Amino acid sequence: MTRRHFPASAVLWMAIAAGGAPAIAAEQCTVGGDAKGADFVGAVTKALDTAWSCEGAYKIFETCQLGSSGDNALSTIVLSKCEPRFQARATPAVKAAYQKAREKCSQIAEKNQGSMHQGQAAVCVARASRDFAAKYGAKR
Numbered sequence: 001m002t003r004r005h006f007p008a009s010a011v012l013w014m015a016i017a018a019g020g021a022p023a024i025a026a027e028q029c030t031v032g033g034d035a036k037g038a039d040f041v042g043a044v045t046k047a048l049d050t051a052w053s054c055e056g057a058y059k060i061f062e063t064c065q066l067g068s069s070g071d072n073a074l075s076t077i078v079l080s081k082c083e084p085r086f087q088a089r090a091t092p093a094v095k096a097a098y099q100k101a102r103e104k105c106s107q108i109a110e111k112n113q114g115s116m117h118q119g120q121a122a123v124c125v126a127r128a129s130r131d132f133a134a135k136y137g138a139k140r
Contacts, residue, residue, distance in 0.1 A: 029064035041070065048074060054082035054137070058130040065123055068115040075122035082129035085137030094136050101128040 031043045044064045051057035057078045065071050086094070105124030109117045 027059075027063045029060075031060065031064050040064075041066070044074060045077065048077040048081075051081060054078070054085055054130055054133045057081040058126055061126055062123065065119060067119050069118040069122075071119035071122035075126040078126040079129050082126075082133040082137075085133040086135075089138070090132075090136055094132070098128065098132050101132070 029044075031040070031047045044060065047060050047064070048057050051060055061071075061074050061078050065074070087098075090098070102125055105121050105128060107121075108124060109121040111117075
């Protein structure tokens with residue numbers, strides 16, 4: 001009696017085709033307020049302002065992003081939490097690498113029209129700031 005082995009990806013695709021969803025679920029925004037209205041933006045802004053850490057602020061932003069140019073203002077709050085952790089002590093090479101990462105993010109909005117792409121660029125910049133703070137920042 002011989003056994004056949006299926007690749008894991010084939011099993012996953014068969015489960016999806018059968019109507020099942022993979023077990024991986026995206027994190028949901030836990031900030032209150034009505035969906036994407038003024039109350040929501042105010043609640044997210046307050047949550048970002050009161051976030052204890054760079055990582056915490058980024059997680060809130062990542063899960064509660066607006067998907068529009070409104071994300072630029074929210075990204076600025078994340079940057080204010082993350083950049084101070086590494087910029088004062090950063091070498092010129094680290095500063096140059098950070099600037100290059102930010103410019104690469106900005107190209108998302110420059111190459112594509114629409115508010116949605118501005119939001120994607122804002123999230124990218126915030127992620128770069130979070131990543132540099134984690135790698136080069138002061139450990140708290």
